Amino acid sequence: MTKSQILLQVVGWGIIFWIHLRTLQKSELARQKDALLGKLDDIFEYLDKELEKQDCSFLDLEQALASKLTLLEFRLAQLNSLARTSIVSPSIIARLRNIDLSENTPRSIIRSEANELHTRATEEIETGYNRTFNQRSLWIYLVERRAELGGAALALAVLIGAYIVINAYLSWI
Numbered sequence: 001m002t003k004s005q006i007l008l009q010v011v012g013w014g015i016i017f018w019i020h021l022r023t024l025q026k027s028e029l030a031r032q033k034d035a036l037l038g039k040l041d042d043i044f045e046y047l048d049k050e051l052e053k054q055d056c057s058f059l060d061l062e063q064a065l066a067s068k069l070t071l072l073e074f075r076l077a078q079l080n081s082l083a084r085t086s087i088v089s090p091s092i093i094a095r096l097r098n099i100d101l102s103e104n105t106p107r108s109i110i111r112s113e114a115n116e117l118h119t120r121a122t123e124e125i126e127t128g129y130n131r132t133f134n135q136r137s138l139w140i141y142l143v144e145r146r147a148e149l150g151g152a153a154l155a156l157a158v159l160i161g162a163y164i165v166i167n168a169y170l171s172w173i
Contacts, residue, residue, distance in 0.1 A: 003167070010159055014152060025082070026133060032079045033087075033129050037122060039075055043068045043096075044118045051107050062101045069093055084144055087128040092121045 046068065050061050073093045080086050096117055101110065142149065 003163070006163065007160065010156065014156060018152070029079065029083055029087075029129070029133075032075070032082060033125060036072070036075045036079055037125060039068075039072050040118065040121060040125075043072065044114055047114055048111065051111060058101050058103050065099070065101065066097065069096055072096075083132055085132060087132050088125050092124055096121065 043065070047061070047065060050056050050064075073090060076088060076090060076093065080088065099110065099114055099117065
């Protein structure tokens, strides 16, 4: 094998490795997004079931909803952290926390407000995810990943340097 063939193989392996890592990241983000949407659906199903009960304690419902929304916030932060960008703003959780769960509010109004917020939150999560992967320019991607690209460039330089040193040593012997 010539030096240029070896160099092309190393560069090709690097590109394949990068594509593999990108695919893994996309699939993990899709899994996290789907889990987040599943938790969101579970919260609204729980809210709907509790509102159907005649002996529903609104204080208990509000406390349960607050704890479930806190877990949802953790999932959302995890999704944004994994994406290394803000796919979805945490303000959607704040809007969900503002559902008026007082005994004075009719259940039909609570249901309609909850359904509207559920639809809006789901839409924001889906559009944020699609925007992150389908409408990003190469420049934005390069800027966000400059540390990884610098590390890859350094590794490539080390490999090329090691190859040159080994060839020089072997030709010297």
